[in-house]
Amino acid sequence: xxxxxxxxxxxxxxxxxxxxxxxxxxxxxxxxxxxxxxxxxxxxxxxxxxxxxxxxxxxxxxxxxxxxxxxxxxxxxxxxxxxxxxxxxxxxxxxxxxxxxxxxxxxxxxxxxxxxxxxxxxxxxxxxxxxxxxxxxxxxxxxxxxxxxxxxxxxxxxxxxxxxxxxxxxxxxxxxxxxxxxxxxxxxxxxxxxxxxxxxxxxxxxxxxxxxxxxxxxxxxxxxxxxxxxxxxxxxxxxxxxxxxxxxxxxxx
Amino acid sequence: xxxxxxxxxxxxxxxxxxxxxxxxxxxxxxxxxxxxxxxxxxxxxxxxxxxxxxxxxxxxxxxxxxxxxxxxxxxxxxxxxxxxxxxxxxxxxxxxxxxxxxxxxxxxxxxxxxxxxxxxxxxxxxxxxxxxxxxxxxxxxxxxxxxxxxxxxxxxxxxxxxxxxxxxxxxxxxxxxxxxxxxxxxxxxxxxxxxxxxxxxxxxxxxxxxxxxxxxxxxxxxxxxxxxxxxxxxxxxxxxxxxx
Numbered sequence: 001x002x003x004x005x006x007x008x009x010x011x012x013x014x015x016x017x018x019x020x021x022x023x024x025x026x027x028x029x030x031x032x033x034x035x036x037x038x039x040x041x042x043x044x045x046x047x048x049x050x051x052x053x054x055x056x057x058x059x060x061x062x063x064x065x066x067x068x069x070x071x072x073x074x075x076x077x078x079x080x081x082x083x084x085x086x087x088x089x090x091x092x093x094x095x096x097x098x099x100x101x102x103x104x105x106x107x108x109x110x111x112x113x114x115x116x117x118x119x120x121x122x123x124x125x126x127x128x129x130x131x132x133x134x135x136x137x138x139x140x141x142x143x144x145x146x147x148x149x150x151x152x153x154x155x156x157x158x159x160x161x162x163x164x165x166x167x168x169x170x171x172x173x174x175x176x177x178x179x180x181x182x183x184x185x186x187x188x189x190x191x192x193x194x195x196x197x198x199x200x201x202x203x204x205x206x207x208x209x210x211x212x213x214x215x216x217x218x219x220x221x222x223x224x225x226x227x228x229x230x231x232x233x234x235x236x237x238x239x240x241x242x243x244x245x246x247x248x249x250x251x252x253x
Numbered sequence: 254x255x256x257x258x259x260x261x262x263x264x265x266x267x268x269x270x271x272x273x274x275x276x277x278x279x280x281x282x283x284x285x286x287x288x289x290x291x292x293x294x295x296x297x298x299x300x301x302x303x304x305x306x307x308x309x310x311x312x313x314x315x316x317x318x319x320x321x322x323x324x325x326x327x328x329x330x331x332x333x334x335x336x337x338x339x340x341x342x343x344x345x346x347x348x349x350x351x352x353x354x355x356x357x358x359x360x361x362x363x364x365x366x367x368x369x370x371x372x373x374x375x376x377x378x379x380x381x382x383x384x385x386x387x388x389x390x391x392x393x394x395x396x397x398x399x400x401x402x403x404x405x406x407x408x409x410x411x412x413x414x415x416x417x418x419x420x421x422x423x424x425x426x427x428x429x430x431x432x433x434x435x436x437x438x439x440x441x442x443x444x445x446x447x448x449x450x451x452x453x454x455x456x457x458x459x460x461x462x463x464x465x466x467x468x469x470x471x472x473x474x475x476x477x478x479x480x481x482x483x484x485x486x487x488x489x490x491x492x493x494x495x496x497x
Contacts, residue, residue, distance in 0.1 A: 050380050080386045090381035094399050094477050104385035107395060136477035149381075156385060 001025055002047075002082075002160060002191070007056035007067070009039075009046055016042045017053070018215035024160070029192045031202040031223070034212035035238055040195040041087075043212065044162045047193070048084045049075050061159075080108070083153040087165040089145040091137040097124060097148045098133040101155045109156065123155035124148070127181050143174030147181050154185065161185065163194040199244035203227055211235050254444060258435070258451035265434030266455070272351055272420045272430060277413050279356035284363035291368045302364075309361030314354070318425040321354040322347075351423035355416065363412050370405035371397060402474050410467030414460045421456075431455060 002024040009017040016039045024030050032040045046053040053067045058078065065074040091100050101123050105116035124130045127147040137145050146166055153161050163182060167175045179201050186192055186205045196202055202209060202223065209226040211219045213234055219226050227239055287302045309317065326342035333340055374397050382392040424433035432452055439448035 048384055050383060076386075079383070083386075084380075084384040086377060086381065086384075088377055090375075090377035092378060092381065092396055094403070094474075103382075103395065104387070107391055108386040138477055152381075152385065 001059075001061065003059040004047070005057040005059075007043070007046060007058075008054045009042055009051060010054055016215050017046065020056075020212070020215070020217055022210065022217065024191060024193060026159075026191055027189050028207045029186045029194070029205050031206035031209045032193065032195045032212060033197075033199070033202060033209060033226075033238070034218075038212040039215040040212055041164050044084065044164050044193065044195055047078075047160075048082050048162055049079055050084070081159040082162060083156055083158040083160075084162045084164060085146070085149050085153050085166050087168050089137070089142070089149045089169070091145050091148055091152070093137055096134050096136055097129060097140065097151075100137070100148055101152045104152065104156045119155050120151075123151040126154060126184070127151045141174060142170045143177045146170065146174075146178045150178075150181055150185065154190075160191045160193065163192065163196065165195050165197065167196065167198060197242055199227065199239065199242050203244070211238070254447045255450050255454070258438070258448055259455060261438055262431060262435055262451060262455055265429060265431045268348075268428065268430040268434075269417070269420045272348065272355065272423055272428070273413070273417045276352050276356040276359065276420075277416045279352065280359035280363055280412075280416070281367075281409075283356065283360035284367050287360060287364035288368035288371060291364065292371060305357075306361045306364060309358050314358050314419060315422055315425060317358055318351065318354045318422055322350045322426045325350060325353070347427045348423070350426040351420075351428050354426070355419055355423070358419075359412055359416055363409065366405050366408040366412070367401070370401035370403075370408075373404045374400045399474065403471075406467065406471045406474060410464065410471075413467070414463055417460055417463065418456060 002022075004020060004022040007017050007020040007022075008015070020039070020043055022030070022043075032043065034040050042051060045051040047058075056067050058065060058067060058070075060078055060081070063074055063077050065071070091097075092103065095103065098117070098120055101120035102113075102116045105111045105119055106113060109116075111119070121130060121133065124133055127150055129144060129147055129151065132140060132144060132148075137148070140148065150161075150166075166182065167178050170178060175198070179198065182192075182194070182201075183205055194202070194206070204223075206223050208220065209223045210217055211226055211232070211234075219230055219232050219235060226235065227244060230236065287306065290298045290302045325345070329340045329342050332338060378396055378400060379392055382396045383389075387395065420430055421432035423430050424436075429437070435448045435452045436445075439445045
């Protein structure tokens with residue numbers, strides 16, 4: 001279980017997160033939505049400690065700390081069990097798909113090469129890219145690169161995987177293959193926090209949806225509560241803008 | 254005459270290569286540290302290295318060599334006078350003066366190539382490494398440096414070739430390397446012109462071989478641009494095609 005309380009982050013005078021509370025039970029899939037600039041990505045980056053939050057309290061399993069006096073061990077524990085999948089894939093350019101997936105296993109987890117290779121091949125197989133193991137990122141399509149990136153995260157078997165707009169940088173015809181893989185990961189029981197503009201997908205796979213506005217949680221609840229039944233005007237406008245097809249309405253016509 | 258000189262010159266080749274290799278290795282280490290200071294913008298250190306780089310790039314290398322050759326003994330004397338020690342520059346081999354000046358001079362230049370190449374690595378590469386739990390040092394060693402090398406290698410190859418040629422100035426510190434050796438030999442029969450042509454050939458052969466070696470190294474490090482066997486992937490793609 002991951003519990004965040006009062007998380008704040010600002011860049012100089014610009015306050016991006018103004019006290020975010022978020023609870024992520026084990027095995028749940030949490031979607032974060034909101035217009036651009038609302039702090040969605042910053043929230044994920046703070047959870048993975050790619051950015052240092054300015055204030056707040058994080059509880060993760062048995063570890064609980066205030067971000068202002070987090071010890072190195074606390075941060076290491078958090079980082080070693082939380083892995084991010086990025087919008088722009090960020091595969092290591094000079095490494096093959098297989099080496100990309102093996103890197104964390106060999107260097108961070110200190111596994112034997114053979115063992116790491118076995119796990120990495122299994123992870124690549126899960127995303128349907130075992131045949132492409134020896135290809136370099138520049139020889140793969142965007143969708144394939146993102147699937148390798150997901151395999152790289154899966155191989156480390158983290159407790160939580162963060163998806164930061166995983167399909168925003170993709171050509172339209174590649175979005176589905178990536179969403180399918182994410183859906184499989186969600187079904188496997190992995191805890192997921194996902195930031196995405198694919199509203200129908202969020203509606204479909206999430207147990208909980210959080211609507212961020214101005215660096216704060218405006219509304220949270222089940223996808224239905226937040227995206228359909230809400231009477232918050234900001235969400236209504238947002239949902240209308242991002243082409244969300246409300247299934248319930250569709251069928252009732 | 255020109256070609257019969259060459260075997261006699263080879264006696265001095267090891268000295269030249271020794272100076273070049275050691276000075277270059279030292280230059281890379283110093284250049285890397287200077288680059289890190291410049292990237293991190295560490296207070297005080299940043300001002301010091303900026304001054305150092307500006308000084309080394311703004312003064313002739315021969316002046317730096319003489320300054321080192323005469324300066325180090327004077328600094329030792331100063332230390333002796335101040336602290337009552339008995340350090341003597343007589344025990345320092347001449348080659349050390351040449352190595353110091355040549356490496357510090359080259360490091361000023363290579364620090365700039367290294368800085369630019371490290372900064373050229375996309376931030377996302379580092380973030381991905383951190384996200385899978387790699388430490389800063391692991392990220393630097395496994396991800397950032399190899400990718401930076403792709404950018405830096407042509408410049409670094411160039412600077413090694415420059416270093417080979419600059420070793421010919423080591424005679425200012427009373428080191429007998431290729432050029433100085435050649436001058437000694439030519440002094441016996443006053444055939445200076447032929448000797449300088451022989452020297453030119455020797456230097457050119459060395460640098461030619463080196464530029465080839467660096468070219469190969471570059472190819473090796475750009476391993477992602479190699480043509481790979483795409484058959485496996487294509488077969489799969491074919492399987493996924495809908496049956497007509």
